[in-house]
Amino acid sequence: MSKTVVIDPVTRIEGHAKISIFLDDQGEVENARFHVVEFRGFEKFCEGRPMWEMAGITARICGICPVSHLLASAKTGDKLLAVQVPPAGEKLRRMMNLAQIIQSHALSFFHLSSPDFLLGWDSDPATRNVFGLMAADPDLARAGIRLRQFGQTVIELLGARKIHAAWAVPGGVRSPLSEEGRAWIRDRLPESLDTIQTALALFKDLLDRFSEEVASFGQFDSLFMGLVSPTGEWEHYGGHLRFVDSQGNIIADGLREEDYQDFLGEAVENWSYLKFPYYKPLGYPDGIYRVGPLARLNVCEFMGTEGANRELQEFRQRAGGRCATSSFFYHYARLIEILAGVEEIARLVDDPDIASDRCRAKADINALEGVGVSEAPRGTLFHHYNVDKDGLIQKVNLIIATGQNNLAMNKTVTQIAQHYIHGPEIPEGLLNRVEAGIRAFDPCLSCSTHALGKMPLQVQLFDRDRNLIAQVQRD
Amino acid sequence: MSVITLTIDGQAIAIEEGATLLEAAQEVGAAIPTLCHLKGLSPVGACRLCVVEVEGIPKLLPACVTAAAEGMVVHTNTDNLQDYRRTIVELFFAEGNHVCAVCVANNNCELQDAAISTGMTHVTYPYQYPQREVDVSHPQFGLDRNRCILCTRCVRACDELEGAHVWDIAYRGEHAKLIAGLDQPWGTVDACTSCGKCVDACPTGAIFRRGATVAEMERDRAKLEFLAQAREEQQWTR
Numbered sequence: 001m002s003k004t005v006v007i008d009p010v011t012r013i014e015g016h017a018k019i020s021i022f023l024d025d026q027g028e029v030e031n032a033r034f035h036v037v038e039f040r041g042f043e044k045f046c047e048g049r050p051m052w053e054m055a056g057i058t059a060r061i062c063g064i065c066p067v068s069h070l071l072a073s074a075k076t077g078d079k080l081l082a083v084q085v086p087p088a089g090e091k092l093r094r095m096m097n098l099a100q101i102i103q104s105h106a107l108s109f110f111h112l113s114s115p116d117f118l119l120g121w122d123s124d125p126a127t128r129n130v131f132g133l134m135a136a137d138p139d140l141a142r143a144g145i146r147l148r149q150f151g152q153t154v155i156e157l158l159g160a161r162k163i164h165a166a167w168a169v170p171g172g173v174r175s176p177l178s179e180e181g182r183a184w185i186r187d188r189l190p191e192s193l194d195t196i197q198t199a200l201a202l203f204k205d206l207l208d209r210f211s212e213e214v215a216s217f218g219q220f221d222s223l224f225m226g227l228v229s230p231t232g233e234w235e236h237y238g239g240h241l242r243f244v245d246s247q248g249n250i251i252a253d254g255l256r257e258e259d260y261q262d263f264l265g266e267a268v269e270n271w272s273y274l275k276f277p278y279y280k281p282l283g284y285p286d287g288i289y290r291v292g293p294l295a296r297l298n299v300c301e302f303m304g305t306e307g308a309n310r311e312l313q314e315f316r317q318r319a320g321g322r323c324a325t326s327s328f329f330y331h332y333a334r335l336i337e338i339l340a341g342v343e344e345i346a347r348l349v350d351d352p353d354i355a356s357d358r359c360r361a362k363a364d365i366n367a368l369e370g371v372g373v374s375e376a377p378r379g380t381l382f383h384h385y386n387v388d389k390d391g392l393i394q395k396v397n398l399i400i401a402t403g404q405n406n407l408a409m410n411k412t413v414t415q416i417a418q419h420y421i422h423g424p425e426i427p428e429g430l431l432n433r434v435e436a437g438i439r440a441f442d443p444c445l446s447c448s449t450h451a452l453g454k455m456p457l458q459v460q461l462f463d464r465d466r467n468l469i470a471q472v473q474r475d
Numbered sequence: 476m477s478v479i480t481l482t483i484d485g486q487a488i489a490i491e492e493g494a495t496l497l498e499a500a501q502e503v504g505a506a507i508p509t510l511c512h513l514k515g516l517s518p519v520g521a522c523r524l525c526v527v528e529v530e531g532i533p534k535l536l537p538a539c540v541t542a543a544a545e546g547m548v549v550h551t552n553t554d555n556l557q558d559y560r561r562t563i564v565e566l567f568f569a570e571g572n573h574v575c576a577v578c579v580a581n582n583n584c585e586l587q588d589a590a591i592s593t594g595m596t597h598v599t600y601p602y603q604y605p606q607r608e609v610d611v612s613h614p615q616f617g618l619d620r621n622r623c624i625l626c627t628r629c630v631r632a633c634d635e636l637e638g639a640h641v642w643d644i645a646y647r648g649e650h651a652k653l654i655a656g657l658d659q660p661w662g663t664v665d666a667c668t669s670c671g672k673c674v675d676a677c678p679t680g681a682i683f684r685r686g687a688t689v690a691e692m693e694r695d696r697a698k699l700e701f702l703a704q705a706r707e708e709q710q711w712t713r
Binding site: 052057170364 | 576687
């Protein structure tokens with residue numbers, strides 16, 4: 001008899017989700033689905049608000065990556081004011097985004113995912129978490145937590161608070177970095193650099209032992225999308241959008257965020273609140289693409305800093321080609337991006353513009369429609385606003401990184417389930433691998449549905465007639 | 476002018492006849508919370524946050540509009556009053572759409588201060604979530620009725636200090652709302668001199684500078700008091 005396994009709730013991710021695994025008559029996995037079961041409605045209730053408030057409101061979508069929304073929203077505001085952000089404003093925004101990437105990636109790697117690598121996929125779930133890591137390797141756990149603290153504190157030094165700093169505004173930012181802030185950052189840079197280099201060495205060592213995971217955790221061909229600079233350098237804030245295929249061929253380049261509707265479609269399925277964006281020219285679901293750290297490293301030619309660039313070359317060697325196609329490499333890409341972030345911050349902190357108070361351009365509404373884009377830790381984030389002549393929001397569309405990975409996450413879950421699950425009896429460690437496939441994407445479901453949520457996971461097992469036959473739940 | 480004597484929170488005080496209980500309480504350092512009251516504007520007793528107990532009188536009296544009388548024994552800070560005041564603040568929050576986290580006046584809001592000072596930890600009444608209009612048609616300022624508590628400080632500042640009388644309250648009960656001119660977009664009201672006194676008078680984020688983002692609204696109440704006093708005492712320098 002065919003069966004379905006449901007993992008509900010999915011743990012150690014940011015948001016509330018469940019996974020359903022459908023078994024055929026032979027007990028083999030036929031299909032698996034990653035359901036996002038939250039709903040929030042930001043796009044609707046922002047209607048009627050003055051557009052100046054949007055950065056502050058949309059930052060509230062997420063407590064992990066508020067900076068991403070803040071920047072995408074402020075960049076949309078720049079377009080509505082039709083102003084050029086002063087150089088200091090742009091550099092300061094870049095610094096905050098780098099800090100955001102560092103802290104969010106550190107959270108994903110050290111707090112959420114490393115317990116799987118370091119304590120073992122099959123270890124006791126009660127201790128397979130950051131507390132277990134603290135007990136097993138207190139130095140690494142402390143270093144990881146302090147690395148995240150570095151990112152969070154840079155955000156606080158710039159925006160006066162770690163979470164939901166309403167500091168980036170249409171036209172620029174509110175204030176420059178203080179001298180004390182500069183001194184603090186300079187002081188903590190060596191330690192942060194040291195931590196990320198240690199983590200990279202550790203992960204590369206583990207990678208050699210995880211060949212089965214690399215081969216089955218979402219190893220498939222897809223497109224990759226991300227921002228790149230005009231010279232092909234790794235980007236996180238400006239530049240233009242590029243699509244590459246799994247061989248690294250550039251499929252589309254020089255794309256402007258304003259035209260996103262020409263190349264991105266959004267499909268809806270009745271079993272998830274999360275939409276399914278796809279690359280329009282290839283249709284749904286063939287237009288599957290991935291965003292985020294893996295995609296950013298795949299679309300760029302080189303990293304802007306020396307150490308990160310060296311790591312990129314090794315990354316490509318280990319991936320066996322111009323593009324890494326295994327979603328397990330998201331973890332690796334994340335670590336390289338942390339390194340890039342620390343090195344870039346080291347460069348920016350000595351830039352005299354960082355202390356300039358010429359960091360905010362002021363203007364009234366000069367355009368009625370704007371699209372802003374930024375690279376959130378999890379991938380490309382679009383904000384699209386229409387306003388009336390006074391600046392009141394008429395329409396909002398948000399395209400979130402995690403949503404763009406939706407097709408890829410479903411494919412990953414299916415691949416892992418097919419590889420590891422045979423028959424209705426499923427050991428916990430195998431379910432954990434299914435979850436870990438999702439964790440590789442570091443999904444933020446609160447963001448992607450703009451929804452309120454906690455972080456549990458549920459797996460349900462269904463037979464061929466969709467009768468629930470088994471269920472595993474963790475809170 | 477004759478002087479009267481009364482007792483406030485156990486302290487005896489002598490004050491000029493005609494003074495309000497609020498003024499008398501301020502003399503003895505008793506902190507009575509207020510919202511609709513603004514020094515220099517005529518008192519209206521609209522918000523009832525300043526209610527006090529007077530011995531021998533069975534109902535609570537608003538201190539801002541009650542004249543101090545000879546021999547009164549007044550209590551300004553009893554448990555009963557705290558309950559009433561907190562209830563009043565909760566009702567303000569339940570009635571409008573007050574979202575401090577994303578408000579221009581966050582950390583600089585008298586309603587927020589009142590919630591803190593009265594010990595409001597949550598709102599026990601059902602939120603009404605009214606549909607209210609935002610008016611940003613004025614080139615310099617904006618009005619968000621979601622945050623308006625109908626204190627009428629803007630109405631009085633515009634009428635009594637500026638003499639323009641742009642603002643009024645229209646309709647009644649839950650439909651009552653602040654209107655500009657003859658219920659028209661603020662930017663189309665010819666009477667408005669764009670002086671910004673209403674902006675300085677507003678206790679919440681309802682009237683704000685256009686373009687202000689979260690927690691960016693700061694107000695200059697001292698300027699209003701200065702103008703009111705200068706006007707009263709004819710201290711004009713030119």
